[in-house]
Amino acid sequence: MSEDQLTQDEEAQAEISATGSAFSEDELKRLTDDIVGALKTVYDPEIPCDIYELGLIYKVDIEDDRSVAIDMTLTAPGCPVAGEMPGWVENAVSAVAGVGDVNVQMVFDPPWTPDRMSEEAKVALNWY
Template sequence: MSTIVPEDHPLANAVRKALSSVHDPEIPVNIFDLGLIYEARIDEHAGVHVTMTLTTPNCPMAEVIPGQVEQAVASVEGVSGAAVELTWEPTWDPQMMTEAAKLELDFTGKFDPAKFAAKKPTSLTFNRKERPNR
């Protein structure tokens, strides 16, 4: 779950909005809601230190996303500077996503077989009773 510390800092909402503007191009959800931001800590000089991860250490965007995060946070009016630390501990897990992100990705963890059942038999249906005419 993504956290801004302190939550009541005057810049907290703007930093959250900036972090939410960054997307992993392979996933249609922003990195804040994905839970990739472990913490964004705002210090007494309005500097922001972001600790984040990626969905996998082999992420092809590993060289790009942290830079986008740094630029987005540094561009917030009132922020004196931004630093990004990439970590692999704890390992990212889909359960770290917000409920909104899970719904957007249909990753609720609930399986509804009715959604995936064939509406009528197809040529790939197993155990069919009739053979096609030849």
């Protein structure tokens, strides 16, 4: 079993990994890029930034059977879309070619902080 860890940039904290040897390096890169692209289509409705750049995606595991398990969080546990956002993420990633079942789990440990935002998000939100 091998593990490849890829991140969007130094600030992004999402871990994307694949287990086993079912994927060539090129296919894993394509899947990873496409999954990140899909995650970037989901926006926090209260913050004008996508959930990936906000650092709300903690982990993405791509299994040999092409199923995808995602651990994500929210900017606050009482977020009004807490019940809906996992479905938005599941729908976005399920639309990626080559992806099987998608399971999104909401986690709150570690709690989200603005430090998890990418440089792109910080610039977009004028966070400096």
